[in-house]
Amino acid sequence: MDHATTNYLTHCGGCHGIEGASPRTFVPLLRDHVGTFDCSAEGRAYLVRVPGVSMSLIRDDQELADVMNFVLFRLGRSSTPAGAKPFTAEEVHTLRAQPLTTTDLLKLRAEVLSRAAAQCPR
Numbered sequence: 001m002d003h004a005t006t007n008y009l010t011h012c013g014g015c016h017g018i019e020g021a022s023p024r025t026f027v028p029l030l031r032d033h034v035g036t037f038d039c040s041a042e043g044r045a046y047l048v049r050v051p052g053v054s055m056s057l058i059r060d061d062q063e064l065a066d067v068m069n070f071v072l073f074r075l076g077r078s079s080t081p082a083g084a085k086p087f088t089a090e091e092v093h094t095l096r097a098q099p100l101t102t103t104d105l106l107k108l109r110a111e112v113l114s115r116a117a118a119q120c121p122r
């Protein structure tokens with residue numbers, strides 16, 4: 001297993017599940033779903049600004065970028081738009097400095113997701 005996979009299992013898998021299919025229903029399914037967010041700039045930013053990511057104990061930006069690329073490409077699979085760009089350390093650094101502050105995360109999530117889905121090429 002590579003380092004990004006190990007990091008994912010250690011820091012994210014407890015909630016999101018080993019293969020991105022979460023055992024608990026209130027945690028979003030990543031596998032075959034998460035890539036839809038990447039269809040809009042707002043959605044892509046959301047992926048890093050959610051508390052579980054922006055506040056992650058993975059403090060190294062490159063390591064977190066690697067984990068996010070594991071999430072986007074290995075878990076997102078067919079949901080991830082063709083031509084999606086990998087996250088860079090710089091991008092992660094900028095986005096995680098702007099953690100989401102809404103008190104209604106699920107409402108925001110639904111809005112961001114529907115705006116992103118509307119922009120997906122298909």
Ligand code: HEC
Binds near residue numbers: 028048052058109
């Ligand atoms: C304590 C449980 C928990 C941990 C740990 C956690 N997450 Fe999450 N994650 C959630 C929940 C719950 C949401 C839904 C939005 C919210 O309420 O924050 C979420 C949302 C997300 C999203 C947005 C996807 C969507 O459909 O909304 C991504 C991407 C994500 N998490 C990735 C990660 C990664 C990568 C890690 C590890 C660095 C991680 N999460 C750690 C619980 C967790």
